[in-house]
Amino acid sequence: MNIQRKGEWMEIMTPSEWNGYTIDYILRDIWQGPKKQIHQLRTEKAVLINGTQANWHQNLKIGDRIQIQFFNEQVFGVIPTYFDINILYEDDHLLVVNKPGGMDTHPNEPTQKDTLANAVAYYLQAKGEFRKVLHIHRLDQNTTGAVLFAKYSFIGAILDKLLEERKIKRTYLALTDGIMKKKQGTIDAPIGRDRHHPTKRRVSPTGQKAVTHYKVLNTFQNKNYSLIQCDLDTGRTHQIRVHLSDIGHPITGDTLYGGNPIFLRPALHAVNLTFIHPFTGEPIEVLAPFLDDPPIFPGI
Structure with a gap:
């Protein structure tokens, strides 16, 4: 799909698969946009068709030029601060x-x-x-x-x-204490707050549903830890850390949940992020290299 930014406007030439659709249908049903923001675009006259204010219920034709004012300046909401990212x-x-x-x-x-x-x-x-x-x-x-x-x-x-x-898939790598005997599995255990600690979480029957899938990638007998891959169905606070600790294999370096304190931080890294781009429909897959120096994860 041909999508371009022109100043404050996103511009799309109507493709054949949108022939006969209305701009209202595209925003609501194809892109699944929020009602409040669609209403805002409409009231602010921030959608143009072929250079004129959009008729929201007029059928589009192939090649019609759609412009949406997405790129107007806004306050950041945070204080811009330099870091090398x-x-x-x-x-x-x-x-x-x-x-x-x-x-x-x-x-x-x-x-x-x-x-x-x-x-x-x-x-x-x-x-x-x-x-x-x-x-x-x-x-x-x-x-x-x-x-x-x-x-x-x-x-x-x-x-x-x-x-x-769950259409944005996040994959993590973790080092865990001990040699995991089960090579893959699913931890389905609800997570709630720990009443005795202000920031800690724990597995609790009254907590929120939490599901973690794991797979053992390698084991290190001499150092007594395992390298595992984790994929999440949910995104609870400290989810992987709580779940792995609960099955007796806390993340190495995660002292809050009983991990061996040989590292300065828990050995947990969000290595992969995949999703379908909402506008272009293209698959996006991003791999994150390790930043630790000296490295925490061995042999990768």
């Missing part, structure tokens, strides 16, 4: 960043300036893109790897829905 993927609508260890994904208070979101805001500002920084998911402070950001609220809402529908 590793951009893994970027287009006009979204970007994926490789988060280092020891950094929060987003501020916990308005004045916080040392998070990945602050760094993304600075990066966009330096490019002349004034966007409200929207993280689609988050990683724990000491977990490294791929984090997806949206550049504006309409695409952000669509990506939020894809994440909720």
Whole structure:
């Protein structure tokens, strides 16, 4: 599909598969856009067809020029702060960043300036893109790897829905204490807060549903740990850490959940992120290289 950015406007030449559709149908049913934001586009006259204000219920023809004002300037919502960040993927609508260890994904208070979101805001500002920084998911402070950001609220809402529908696949690598005997399995155990610790979570029958699939990739007999791959059906706080600890194989370095303290952080890395681009329909697959120096993960 031919999609271009022209100033504040996204421009699409109507493809054959949209012939006879209305712009209302495309925004609501094809892109699954949120009602509130579709209404806002309509009231702000932010959609043009062939250079004139759109008739939202008129059938489109092949080659009609659709323009949507997605790229107007906005306040960042966080304080732009310089950090040297590793951009893994970027287009006009979204970007994926490789988060280092020891950094929060987003501020916990308005004045916080040392998070990945602050760094993304600075990066966009330096490019002349004034966007409200929207993280689609988050990683724990000491977990490294791929984090997806949206550049504006309409695409952000669509990506939020894809994440909720499990259409954004996140794959993690972890080192766990001990040699795992079962080579693959699924941990289906609800997770809730630990009443005795302000930040800790635990498996609890009254908690939220949480499902983690794991597969053993390698074992290290001499060091007594296993390298595993984890895929999530849900995204609960500390999910992988809690689940692996609960089955007796805490993540190495994860002292909060009983892991061997041989590393300065839990050996957990979001290595892969895959999804279908909401607008182009193209499959996006992003691999995040390891950033630890010295490296935590051996032989990879």
